[in-house]
Amino acid sequence: HRAGGDADATAILFDRILKVGGDKLIKDFLKRENREQILPPNLPNEQVNGLPYVPGVYYFHDAKGKVIYVGKAKSLKQRVVSHFTGLNTGRKRQEFLRTIHSVTYKECATEFTACILESVEIKRLWPIYNISQKNFEQLYGIYTFEDSRGFRRLAIDKKRKHFEPLVSFNLFTDAHRMLWKIVKDHELHPSLCFLDKTAITDDGYPERDDYNTKVEQALNALQAQLDTYAIFEPADFGKKYSCVLVENGKFYGMGLLPENTNFTNITKLKERLTVYPENEVIKSMIRGYAQKHPSKLLMMND
Numbered sequence: 581h582r583a584g585g586d587a588d589a590t591a592i593l594f595d596r597i598l599k600v601g602g603d604k605l606i607k608d609f610l611k612r613e614n615r616e617q618i619l620p621p622n623l624p625n626e627q628v629n630g631l632p633y634v635p636g637v638y639y640f641h642d643a644k645g646k647v648i649y650v651g652k653a654k655s656l657k658q659r660v661v662s663h664f665t666g667l668n669t670g671r672k673r674q675e676f677l678r679t680i681h682s683v684t685y686k687e688c689a690t691e692f693t694a695c696i697l698e699s700v701e702i703k704r705l706w707p708i709y710n711i712s713q714k715n716f717e718q719l720y721g722i723y724t725f726e727d728s729r730g731f732r733r734l735a736i737d738k739k740r741k742h743f744e745p746l747v748s749f750n751l752f753t754d755a756h757r758m759l760w761k762i763v764k765d766h767e768l769h770p771s772l773c774f775l776d777k778t779a780i781t782d783d784g785y786p787e788r789d790d791y792n793t794k795v796e797q798a799l800n801a802l803q804a805q806l807d808t809y810a811i812f813e814p815a816d817f818g819k820k821y822s823c824v825l826v827e828n829g830k831f832y833g834m835g836l837l838p839e840n841t842n843f844t845n846i847t848k849l850k851e852r853l854t855v856y857p858e859n860e861v862i863k864s865m866i867r868g869y870a871q872k873h874p875s876k877l878l879m880m881n882d
């Protein structure tokens with residue numbers, strides 16, 4: 581191979597480095613616990629050493645104390661340190677690292693609640709180096725209407741200013757996937773939901789009243805997602821439980837509850853939670869989490 585000579589020369593050089601005591605230098609470079617080597621020049625080492633290995637949200641501050649970046653973490657210390665590893669020497673990254681003068685954090689009960697708090701804080705602080713969630717917008721919705729034959733129809737369309745969709749999505753593919761699920765779960769006609777472009781012949785239409793009843797059942801199932809429920813799960817530390825409350829389909833707030841808590845009354849539960857503003861990112865996040873982990877949901881009574 582043409583690189584053989586280079587490989588031989590590298591091996592000879594490496595051997596000579598070892599013979600003159602270079603092994604200690606190499607070990608120092610490879611030693612993972614030596615964080616000072618990889619920290620930004622203006623970030624105190626003791627702040628990083630003081631970070632806990634728990635879920636939470638971290639904040640990078642500039643020289644004036646202004647928050648320039650907000651991030652979430654399953655393990656605060658590991659996630660923060662990961663920002664400073666790697667071989668990216670690009671100008672933008674180096675500028676970002678030089679701007680970091682301090683790091684603060686808030687512990688969270690779980691990674692899920694850390695994700696929610698991160699979104700809340702990005703919207704509140706609008707940090708200069710956070711980009712992804714600033715332009716997040718639900719662009720598509722599933723709508724319902726009655727056609728000239730009297731059939732209740734479901735359709736995907738771009739969100740309109742004066743029309744509220746049954747449910748909204750950031751991506752068309754997510755809306756398309758959801759509508760297909762509704763069609764299959766409730767045995768609806770794909771063509772009457774604009775999922776099948778094949779024209780329906782006069783004798784191919786289902787019986788109208790029966791079909792409209794199925795559509796109504798599908799709409800009721802969607803409405804169920806607007807119920808009041810809480811997502812309970814064990815905290816990652818301590819004998820406590822994380823609680824995220826959704827009231828009438830809208831994110832209310834979250835908090836940490838004692839292990840023996842058995843709140844099924846929403847009024848009492850709300851007294852123990854911190855209220856947070858909802859946004860489209862959080863709404864989408866909670867909906868996806870609830871669908872993925874139905875066993876963690878507890879329906880609540882007023």
